[in-house]
Amino acid sequence: MEQNTSFNGSAGVNYDSEWRSKFWEYYRNLVFAESLFIWIISVVEIPIMILTLVALCALIKSQRSASVFVIHLVLSDLIQIICMLMKTIERSSKQQNAYDYSLIASVYFMACVAFERYLLVSHPIWYKSHHSLKVSCVISVIVWFVPLIFADQSIGCFIPYPIIILCFVGTRRGLSHAISLTSLKRQLILGSLFLVLLTYMFLILPFVILRFIIETYPKIQNSLLFVKAVYFFEYLMYLNPLADCLLYLFMRPDAGDLMKFDHCCCRTDTHQNSRHSRDEHSRDSRATFACCVSVQNPASRSQTACSSV
Template identity: 55%
Template sequence: MTQLNNSSDVFNASHKMNQTDKIENAEAVFIWIVSFFGIPIICLTLFALCFLIKSHRAASVYVIHLILSDLLQIGFINVLTTELARAALWSAYKYCLVVGLFFMAFIAIERYILVSHPHWYRSHHSVKMSCFISLIIWLMPLTFIKIREQAMFTVLSQSLASFIPYPIILLCFVGTWRGLSHAKSLTSQKRKLILGSLSLVLLNYTFLILPLSISSLCLEFLNPPPPTAVNVYLFCHFFLYLNPLADCLLYLFMRRDAENIMKSLFSCRSLPQSIIGGTNSHAITS
């Protein structure tokens, strides 16, 4: 009887290992597919945003740093599929992820200030100030890292860092949405672009970021976690890898001709020649 139980345990362990291998292989393939399309798109987006910086548009500074953090995330997660220095790379990947979340919050704050306090925004906001704030944002996740033998995020600290920007984005979205009706200095097109960029940030955060934070907390406090919770966590992880691609859409809302570009995309017409930079490219803060 004991031998039969031992054989059953070995079979169950082997089955779990095979299932884990299948999940890891599927995850690696999914990451490679996302990277194949994502890395060129992210690089082109960064290149295009640099033209907005040349025209002294501070609005694109935070977006540039957000896209840069996305590029680092894809780079780290690709190396992780090769089993090289997993612990250190996971920490670096999580760090860049948290940095990106805080940049999303500051993009929302910036849009809110632009609508609610336009005169203060134009007189005090500059590219230098945005770069200085961006440097602070890159250092902010250090407050959530637990220093042991190496700098690492715990599940609780990472979840806390992931939750903090969400109410900020939500409040800024509501405040901006209400303030747009009273912003007489903004044209209807600029209002659409501002609200569109905030909607994209909020939707991206709600459907790609927040589910993973909630599911990871559930796994942390459920002992042992039910198989359903584990499957939900893995499913949310796959969605998280799409976050960098979604962030790239913010570039469209930095342009005045975003509406024409979107119409061209959906109607399969030729895109404007100034899609990558160019002299006709303008940010919404002009």
């Protein structure tokens, strides 16, 4: 009995060690794939973000109509990419803390963009009288110190979620009563808020929830399926800087002209299609009328044939 017990115990140890070796081998493959993915998207994201920052700064100097919060949002995303690249070379707690700091800052800048759009629609008089470049810069400096308050990344990233939703709902209701805004301006404001909401819900929030689950139940990290889910949503979160750069399109002074151009192209295509269908219908009706006439007057057809002969 003792021999059997020892034999079964050694088999269990060997099976457990074999499973752990496979787990860590798969984990190393995931880490390598993550590093490769980060370098690929960094080659695409960094030039786009630098061009977006230059364009937004030039837009503020020329018209001062662009959002200062969008500039700081893209800047925080740029810090995230730099931290990700450094993490692929050497993983340390300082790099992770810097990445968490820039991630929390970017989420709060997204909330600032949503709140600014809400004030523009719901309280336009107060917004025009109190909004200035200096006030936006002061608020942005304050936001950069906000991540230092939170010791937990999950809590710090989850707090702006209700603010973004409330601003989106309030802005959508306010647009129905905003008489001074044109339809194109309404679409631009609502489109920028919708982009912020989608970016947060589908690119940031899932990873934040998984991070909170890991901190609450650390043993769940031994599940291979959970590790796959974490890396998948982490890959999605790495695409967040590209989505934030799209906010520049809603800040451009010719954004309304671009939307008008698309609308005119759609109307032109519809008009051409309807005109083409009307022409075909008229040709078919003329052909049907000619056939009816030829059937009703056979004598005329015979006379025509004789004359031709």
